[in-house]
Amino acid sequence: MQIQKSYKEPNGKGSLFLVGTPIGNMEDMTFRALKILAQVDAIAAEDTRVTGQLLKHFGIEQRLISFHEHNAQARIPELLDLLEEGKDIAQVSDAGLPSISDPGQDLVQAALAQDIKVVPLPGASAGITGLIASGLPAQPHIFYGFLPRKASQQRKFLETKRLYPETQIFYESPYRIEATLEQILEVYGNRKVVLVRELSKIYEEFRRGKIKDLLSSLESDPIKGECLLILEGYIEEDQPQLDLQSVLPQLRERVAAGQRLKTASQELAKVTGFKAKELYKAYHEEVEQGEE
Known part of the structure; x- marks a missing residue:
């Protein structure tokens, strides 16, 4: 059991401050965040150039230490x-709250293991900011960050989440957005979706509609900049959109990859709503038809 009193009972060690930075508009920086950045002994930054520009904008001179996914394991001991030694350190990402899509979580765990205080400062979060204006239910919701890049891994991930009733939040690159949406359409069906980009900037944009509508929109009007995808959760009415013929290709893929038919049928049954026996039987019927 570990009890942390962030501002009382000093233990002679420094504190690790997790400081949120603007996701676009510099004016979203908080007074407290600026005060902490000016007071700490050093700032661990995902990209020192980006953080350097932020500090320059607010007239802060501070020691910067590069801390990103490629050097995290070497930097953490330092x-x-x-x-x-009693030095206070602030950790920041390029935009938004640290420890989300950066190695901050590893640093937090290592600090806590050595009884070092970890103090979070409230700040901007692209996921929550987009969610509250999406028009989709804000509660309950699940934030996943970036989806797997490989199509096969992405599909497997989505299959396990298809029946979740919560609104789902993803980050995605503009270069992969169409392929990702097509994959989601195949697995989830034509649900409501909101694409958000350039939050808090002059080109802030929300595209709200069904997945097919969004795909058509991207075809005629491509986008730039990091994207936020907010997807409607599963509802009972979604189920009729799936039929055995749309699920069988997934079953064939699993069997072709070496998975036993019985196991593959059982796993797919959990995420599609069909019975394992139905899938098993349909697979054999398809095989028999192919042999005729």
Whole structure:
């Protein structure tokens, strides 16, 4: 059991401050965040150039330490040494809250293991900011971050989430957005979706509609910039959109990859709503038809 009193009972060690930064508009920086960045002994930054521009904008001169996914494991011991010496460190990402889609979580866990205080500062979050204006239910919701890049891994991931009733939030690259939406359409059906980009900037944009509508929109009017996808959760009415013929290709893929038919049928039954026996029987019937 670990109890942290963030501002009382000093233990002679420094504190690790997790500081949110603007997701676009510089004016979204909080007074408290600026105060902490000016007071700490060093700032661990995902990209020192990006954070350097932020500090310059607000007239702050501070020591920057590069801390990103490629050097995190080497940097963490160095940062822990500074914290053990009583130095305060702020960790920031390029935009939004740290520890989301950056190695901050590893640093937090390592700091907590050494009884170092970890103090979060409220700040901007693209996922929540987009969600509250999406028009889709804000509660309950699930945030997943970036989807797997490989199509096969992405599909497998989506299959496990298809029956979730919560509104789902994803990050995606503009270069993969259409392929991702086509994959979601195949697995989820034609649900409501909101695409958000350039949050808090002059080109802020929301595209709301069904997945097919959004795909048509992207065909005629492509987008730039990082995207936020907010998807409607599963509702009972979605089920009729699936039929055995749309599920059988998934079953064939699993069997072709070496999975036993019985196991593949059972796993697909959990995410499609069909009975394992139905899938098993349909597979054999298809095979028999192909042999005739």
